Amino acid sequence: MSKLNVTRRGVIKTGAVAGAGLALPTYLSAASHSGYTNAPTGSTVTLGFNVPQTGPYADEGADELRAYELAVEHLNGGGDGGMLSTFSSKALDGTGILGKKVEYVTGDTQTKSDAARASAKSMIEKDGAIMITGGSSSGVAIAVQGLCQEAGVIFMAGLTHSNDTTGKDKKANGFRHFFNGYMSGAALAPVLAKMYGNDRKAYHLTADYTWGWTQQESIAAATEALGWETVNNVLTPLAATDFSSYIAPVLNSGADVLVLNHYGGNMVNSLTNAVQFGLREKVVNGKDFEIVVPLYSRLMAKGAGANVKGIFGSTNWHWSLQDEGSKAFVKSFGTKYGFPPSQAAHTCYVQTLLYADAAQRAGSFNPCAIAEALEGYEFDGLGNGPTLYRAEDHQCFKDVLVVKGKDNPTSEFDLLEIVEVTPRAQVEYAPDHPMFAGGSLGSCNPGA
Helix, strand or coil, X not given: CCEEEECCCXXXXXXXXXXXXXXXXXXXXXXXXXXXXXXXXXXXXXXXXXXXXXXXXXHHHHHHHHHHHHHHHHHCCCCCCHHHCCCCCCCCCCCXXXXXXXXXXXXXXXXXXXXXHHHHHHHHHCCCCCEEEECCCHHHXXXXXXXXXXXXXXXXXXXXXXXXXXXXXXXXXXXXXXXXXXXXXXXXXXXXXXXXXXXXXXXXXXXXXXXXXXXXXXXXXXXXXXXXXXXXXXXXXXXXXXXXXXXXXXXXXXXXXXXXXXXXXXXXXXXXXXHXXXXXXXXXXXXXXXXXXXXXXXXXXXXXXXXXXXXXXXXCCCCCCCCHHHHHHHHHHXXXXXXXXXXXXXXXXXXXXXXXXXXXXXXXXXXXXXXXXXXXXXECCCCCCCEEECCCCCEEECCEEEEEECCCCCCXXXXXXXXXXXXXXXXXXXXXCHHHXXXXXXXXXXXC
């Protein structure tokens, strides 16, 4: 387990703390504020950024860490402030959080649940982190979310797409801004039916862990409802790098669509193998063979190169969006790092701001005060349009993007084009939907 301790530069401006006069949650009093894990006692507050710095999702992790650093800079009054100026809430003013300068520590999840839990545990117990955030693997996110529930700190999930994160494995101390597999299916299936017809036979290759399972279930259910047939679903190891042996059987299956329920380096490798096998030139059942990638990212598109041209998928956010929040974030990130941010970077930056804003509005770092401030919270100006943090499961509901690989990209960053902005209402579901059944949110744990 690799771990760095890093303190971010930042200056606390003098002046009144924004939101300090707001009413505290009804069950908290000033006297109770110290009764929680890692209550800050000095002039700083420490956040824990737990990302995959090694493993198949390391590219996403690197971009997440860039976004976290940028968020800390903005919270401490540095840079141009980014989305602090477009966020519908005006509680944050660049004086840190509740007047305390924000510092942070980082850990390497290695895209492994055990390593991620050990890293988060160290940040909480040794470094005094009051909030943990990060991810890229849903298996990691679920494991760390459970740890944070036990430890009595808030977990602001980074990139995690499994239905289970806010389904059967949801926790009162955990919150997810990123969309999920169900939402991908609900947004993507109608576009696939429109483009490829209702009479299709799909063969699925699926990453063998919680995200892959629920992504496959979601896209299969959504496409089958429109007339598609699922011919086969084959599970693949997360550690796999060569998918040739999984691609070959597709040719004799009778399928005319290959659905790659893979992410990160897995998707880059499996798509590359599929193209090498000539699938995109095949005609099966009198139809051109098609490949679908339900969960897309710019980083994956870059890795796969020309192989992504014309391939449809879904994404949580894209740097080409022209709303004021997206433009502000892209400008800040691009100025600092020299290239546009990924969807992973976006969701991590937003989660950091949402945590800070909740603490500011609640007037406390007590995790239960922050949970109360986030539950049922509606906001705008952070790049996805009007968004709700639903109280029942701590899932954000917002618009979802359907994208496809550009046929004629203008740069290494201009690889995806937005085909449709799916309205929030189309991807919403009841808290007791069967795909999210089981488990209980439980009660917030303030810890010590």
